[in-house]
Structures are given as C-alpha cells and as structure tokens.
Amino acid sequence: MAFLKRLGFYLVGLSIGIVFLTIFLKKKSEETGVEFCYFPNCRTLKDIRSKQILYSEDINRMLADKQLDSLDITTLLTDGEVDFGRSDTKSEACKTYFIKGFVKEREAVLKVRNCQEKVSIEGITSE
Known part of the structure; x- marks a missing residue:
C-alpha cells in the first residue's frame, strides 16, 4: 500500500x-x-471554592449595604486571575491570595486567606 x-x-x-x-x-x-485544572490559577481558585467561605466584617457590611453581592464574589472566585506576585504562597498556616477580576464592570481585587479547612474573604478594593 x-x-x-x-x-x-x-x-x-x-x-x-x-x-x-x-x-x-x-x-x-x-x-x-x-473540572480539569492543570494550571496554578485554576487549581488555586478550585481549592478556594471547595472550602467553607467566611466573610470579614467589611465584606458583611458591604453585603448588607447592597454595595456588593455574593454573586460578585462567586464570579471573582470562578473567573478571576490570581496575582501570585502579590500573594503570600509560602505561609504554612494560611496563604493569602489577591484575586483580580471585574465587579459591576469595574476592576476589583479580592483579598482571600486560604487556611486548611476554611477560607476567609478579607476585603475587596477597586483599581
């Protein structure tokens, strides 16, 4: 042939x-x-989404005042980009990540503390 x-x-x-x-x-x-996550950004966000999420007082106040919606936070944790340059990934107890994304058509940065069994959303700032 x-x-x-x-x-x-x-x-x-x-x-x-x-x-x-x-x-x-x-x-x-x-x-x-x-979901098949092979890249560090996807793996980090998937790990954060898989744990119990707690909100700080600032975030709870923003949620109560309707400045922020829990769907906005979920969107950031799904579609955001982790800024590994600013993040503290070497810590043993709780790692701190900065996640960039868009909230209500404005760029925002979410500060997240990722511990062994829970995740704490510390704050959100617009850039």
Missing part, C-alpha cells in the same frame, strides 16, 4: 476518534461537573 494511502487512512481514523472523544468527554463533564 502506498504511503499516502496509509497516511490518509490514519488521518481519517484519527479525526473520527478525536470527534468521538470530544463528544464523550464533553458529555461526561456536563453530567458530573468535573
């Missing part, structure tokens, strides 16, 4: 396999809600 013919069969089989695999994995991730 000629090389080009074998290459054609290989590429057709490979493309069919990729299509089936993407359909299967997409369906599986929608059913189970499994």
Whole structure:
C-alpha cells in the first residue's frame, strides 16, 4: 500500500476518534461537573471554592449595604486571575491570595486567606 494511502487512512481514523472523544468527554463533564485544572490559577481558585467561605466584617457590611453581592464574589472566585506576585504562597498556616477580576464592570481585587479547612474573604478594593 502506498504511503499516502496509509497516511490518509490514519488521518481519517484519527479525526473520527478525536470527534468521538470530544463528544464523550464533553458529555461526561456536563453530567458530573468535573473540572480539569492543570494550571496554578485554576487549581488555586478550585481549592478556594471547595472550602467553607467566611466573610470579614467589611465584606458583611458591604453585603448588607447592597454595595456588593455574593454573586460578585462567586464570579471573582470562578473567573478571576490570581496575582501570585502579590500573594503570600509560602505561609504554612494560611496563604493569602489577591484575586483580580471585574465587579459591576469595574476592576476589583479580592483579598482571600486560604487556611486548611476554611477560607476567609478579607476585603475587596477597586483599581
């Protein structure tokens, strides 16, 4: 069999396999809600979201005054970018992370203390 013919069969089989695999994995991730996090930003945010979240007095005051919504915080913890340059990732007890994102179409930075069993939202500032 000629090389080009074998290459054609290989590429057709490979493309069919990729299509089936993407359909299967997409369906599986929608059913189970499994998220594959390989990069540090995704892994950090997923770890923060998986723990019990406590709010500081400042955040509770902002929530009570309707300046901030819990959905805004959830959006930051889902779509935000962790600023590892400003964050304290070397601490043993509780690591401090600064998460940048948008709240009500304005750029904001969320300060989060990530401990072993709980997460404390310390404050939010706009930039």
